[in-house]
Amino acid sequence: MDPSIARAVFTSALLRTDEAAPEIKREDATSFTKTLLRTLNICTGREIKACKDFIVRNIIASSARTAALTKYLLFLSKICAPRTSGSIVEGSKPREEDEGLASTADGKLMQPPNAAFKRVHILYIVHDVLCFIIVRSRDAQHAQHILYNDAAIGTLKGHAGVLAQLAACSAHKSFAHSTLDSVKRVLKVWRKLKVLDSDTLSSIESKCEEASTTSWNDMQQKLAADEAQAVLDEQRRLEEDKKWILPMQHHLPHDPSAPWHELPAANALVQKRTQGYPLRAGDLPPGGYRLRNGGHQADNSLKADVEELHKEALRCFDKYTNAEDVEDIDALGNIVWKDRPIRNYWGLEVKP
Known part of the structure; x- marks a missing residue:
């Protein structure tokens, strides 16, 4: 997908009315997407905070907007x-992904950071949002002022x-160690704040x-x-x-108007x-009770x-009965109660 199309789709998702989140003006949505792209190239505390503030204020309360955000990121x-190797950005006309890059003295654009660091900058945005929500939600004084959705x-x-x-x-070995260290520092904070459970974090670390x-x-x-x-797991x-999902009535699956004598017996x-008794067949509603x-x-x-x-019904087709399922009985055929090793429940005694 073309980056401009993806940006337009994301902006459109932000502009949709959502009862769970405040309305977003078009100029604010456009400004936010520009800030996102600028943060990829120029990752400063100011840019990260601007992204985090907008997400917390306008997006995180809505499941639909959050899904659109994660998809775009x-x-x-x-x-x-x-x-x-050796490729550079030519020309002076900025592309969409060159947001925030200044021009040099000869009028050409500055070179963007390595692609691996851009991906780290995206992780920083999500990291800042998650840590902010987790910390504030555990503080009773601030929790009531944060509007967010668990989903x-x-x-x-x-x-x-x-x-x-x-x-x-x-892809560059010279950057691999640096980016991995940056990711590890993020995961270390997540473990400290318990953003994710320990097993999930261990899996992410190994991956x-x-x-x-x-x-x-x-x-x-x-x-x-x-x-x-x-996707397959979600479909399953x-x-x-x-x-x-329970049916509306206790009836036959393919005959919702079945007469009383064809209804499942549980209707009685x-x-x-x-x-009470006697049961009156004529009182059973057609199709069964709701x-x-x-x-x-x-x-x-x-x-x-x-x-x-x-499970119990399927046991009717078993050839053998599990020994563990058979309770101990004495010579008279009565159940042996474990707290009465000699006498059974009925008071009868069997000499050992």
């Missing part, structure tokens, strides 16, 4: 490909590892070590494979979640509880019960 990291923070954390790997990858010795093309292929796998998760339990939580996800307790029932 990943795009910027991936287009920061290593330049061929949005999760999205940012989920992409932080990939940005760290991209930052650690350097960054590997990325520092991986070529750029191999790194791109690896990330593409990981992203494809992530959605399918699994969909499986646990409602009548038993509300009307479920209390119909159309929503089953809770964890119900999921556990269903899975246990399904």
Whole structure:
């Protein structure tokens, strides 16, 4: 994708109305994207703070805007490909990615930093936002003044590892050690503040070590494979979640108007509880009773019960019974209670 198109798509995402976040004016969105691109070339505390302030104030409260931000930052990291040896930026007309570069005495643009350092600058932006949110959210005095979304923070954390790997990858051996050290310092702060759990951080650290010795093309292929796998995993998760959405009524799956004699027997339990005996077939509604939580996800307790029932049903087809599932019985066929080694529950005694 062309950088100008990606920037336009991101700007458009920022301008969409979102009830969870304040409205963003077009000039503010345009100014922010320029600041982002300028920070890639000129990474100062002032530029990082400007990016962080805008993200915290206008983006992090919205899941949609945060997703658009992470997607744009990943795009910027991936287009920061290593330049061929000896190549320079020609001409005096700045390109979009040359935002912030001044002109020399002869009118030509200054050379941008190495691509690996640009990717490190992107990581610094995410690092500053995450640390700010984590620290402020743990301070009762400031937590109430920060508007953020847990899902949005999760999205940012989920992409932080990939940005760290991209930052650690350097085609030039002279820069590889420096960029990896920068990434390690960031990860050290994350571990101290518990931005991510210990296992996740350990995994990111090992991947960054590997990325520092991986070529750029191999790194791109690896990330593409990981992203494809992530899409498949997400599809499986959605399918699994969909499986646990309860129907509106306790009826036959393909016949929502089934008569009483074809309904699942559990419908009679409602009548038993509300009307008692005898059960009246004519009182059963066509299609079955409406479920209390119909159309929503089953809770964890119900999921556990269903899975246990399904497991028990499958045991009907087992050829053998697990010895661990058989309770000890005495010679009279009664269950032996572990706290009564001689007498069973019924008071009968078996001589050893």
